[in-house]
Amino acid sequence: AQKVTQAQTEISVVEKEDVTLDCVYETRDTTYYLFWYKQPPSGELVFLIRRNSFDEQNEISGRYSWNFQKSTSSFNFTITASQVVDSAVYFCALSELGSSNTGKLIFGQGTTLQVKP
Amino acid sequence: DGGITQSPKYLFRKEGQNVTLSCEQNLNHDAMYWYRQDPGQGLRLIYYSQIVNDFQKGDIAEGYSVSREKKESFPLTVTSAQKNPTAFYLCASSTRTGPHEQYFGPGTRLTVT
Numbered sequence: 001a002q003k004v005t006q007a008q009t010e011i012s013v014v015e016k017e018d019v020t021l022d023c024v025y026e027t028r029d030t031t032y033y034l035f036w037y038k039q040p041p042s043g044e045l046v047f048l049i050r051r052n053s054f055d056e057q058n059e060i061s062g063r064y065s066w067n068f069q070k071s072t073s074s075f076n077f078t079i080t081a082s083q084v085v086d087s088a089v090y091f092c093a094l095s096e097l098g099s100s101n102t103g104k105l106i107f108g109q110g111t112t113l114q115v116k117p
Numbered sequence: 118d119g120g121i122t123q124s125p126k127y128l129f130r131k132e133g134q135n136v137t138l139s140c141e142q143n144l145n146h147d148a149m150y151w152y153r154q155d156p157g158q159g160l161r162l163i164y165y166s167q168i169v170n171d172f173q174k175g176d177i178a179e180g181y182s183v184s185r186e187k188k189e190s191f192p193l194t195v196t197s198a199q200k201n202p203t204a205f206y207l208c209a210s211s212t213r214t215g216p217h218e219q220y221f222g223p224g225t226r227l228t229v230t
Contacts, residue, residue: 009157044207045160045209050217050218104175108159
């Protein structure tokens with residue numbers, strides 16, 4: 001069965017600190033996609049990144065970076081020099097390319113990040 | 118601007134009443150989804166539709182119903198059969214051939230008393 005685990009329920013850091021959000025997934029498929037979404041207090045989920053299972057290259061986008069390791073089934077997300085505006089709930093999600101190709105996402109429980117000034 | 122709209126932002130109903138949540142998108146996406154979010158939990162899939170006039174149950178469809186008569190619209194009805202309807206409801210859409218990233222609306226917070 002597919003499953004996404006975000007073991008960190010809440011993280012609190014002081015502005016300018018680096019912070020890493022962990023994501024561990026389970027799947028039997030060899031082809032799958034992983035996502036990160038941000039949910040600010042307004043409630044709307046904002047798409048951050050999508051990676052496929054064949055691409056293990058780490059990715060950097062500004063202060064955001066992602067570390068994908070198939071060997072440990074992890075897709076961790078690091079924010080460098082955190083800012084107060086980074087305060088939000090962050091979700092990791094998994095999607096498999098099953099025969100039905102539905103695009104269904106399986107979400108983790110989310111990690112609440114609080115960045116204090 | 119292209120996007121997904123959900124209305125209203127907050128909705129209050131008495132127990133035993135059906136209520137319909139609106140979701141409209143102008144992204145020309147074929148696929149649309151409804152999720153439920155409870156405090157401290159991730160999103161759970163209620164229903165999804167990959168094409169007009171077709172939809173499938175998600176993981177927690179009991180007590181809910183949907184329709185997809187137009188590509189742009191995917192309303193969700195929370196029926197009186199839903200035992201615990203108070204939650205935050207999010208609608209999303211994506212291009213049909215998945216898995217592509219889903220784009221979300223602002224959500225509707227439903228409170229049933």
